[in-house]
Amino acid sequence: MPFYVKIGNLPKYRHTFDKDVYFEEVISSESFDGPYSILYHNKEPTNFLEYEIRNKDAKMEEKYISQHSHILTQKIKGNGDFAYSRKYLFGNDYLSIGISRVNKTGDYLMRFGNRHLLAFVHQGDGLLETNMGSLNYFEHDYILIPKGVLFRFIPKGETFLFFVESGDSINFPQRYVNGLGQLKLQSPISDRNIRIPELRYSDLPVKKIIVDSGNEYLEYIPSSDPRDLVGWDGTYYPFALNALDQMPWVGKIHLPPPVHQTFDSKHFMVATFLPRPFDFHERAIPISFYHSNVDVEEILFYSSGNFMSRKGIKKGSITIHVRNLTHGPHPGKYKESIGKEWTDELAVMLEVYDRIKFYKGTDELLDKNYMSSWREE
């Protein structure tokens, strides 16, 4: 989480009261040793009326993905609120990656029991409502919702999200951050562009809480509305950052994905390919080199612009380039790129450090000719 935030009316000291007694809830990571926030409620946050447990039906295939793949997410239609419109595409023990075309708002708030959510808004805008307040989101925002925060998406029309759910925390790369936790001057991201919730809520009712625990949903009816905060402070909170608010680094010759990094985590990293001028050496080859990235699975989500190195890729496509095969520009694209001065592409890349498997059902979305796309015609 980025920086210390204080919102609303708080007692002068932790776990004390001034005039009124509020119910203090500490939301804390890394066993009370990591980033935390303290929320002040009007009502006890643990009271509930009844609960039930339901199965969550999301299973992975047996085998790891071993060939380059192209997923046509455009075939997935919008079908509900965030929780139930999620379509997991692939993952492993540490993370799940998918898309969600949210076109409804549930009458509940959701909480991840064991996952942090990083969502990229491919299309659409709306309101992210959480128990810590609300923020407006826009096309091309990254939205980070840490484990344990209650939330829901309230889209205007339809919102198309590409997301990763991660058991491990998702942070800005350590090399971007100074000793006091501030993003450095040379970082592509500035603290100034991070948008945090304001203490305001929608008029929509909250009838229940749904906790996604990975294998099952625990649903309960709270005895009072959880949106009863008078304030909170700390460094653990949801936030948004627009991808286009990053200032990309450019080089004299082609630079590899780590220079485009936005987020870091234990089992993956996230980079953003932004509109930018190409390399400025007089004999630079602007397109990427052919590469064998032998320790990672490379995931690319194509959001907008012209994706120069790939044929047959559309907005919303996802490619997976696996570690066990070399990949690079499609035939003809390498020489074709020489002399190009600018790219308008916007794409999100994940380098995933452990092997991945498709979720059941993803095979129906695959472009069956993708491996053949490197064959000379």
Ligand SMILES: [Fe+2]
């Ligand atoms: Fe690559």
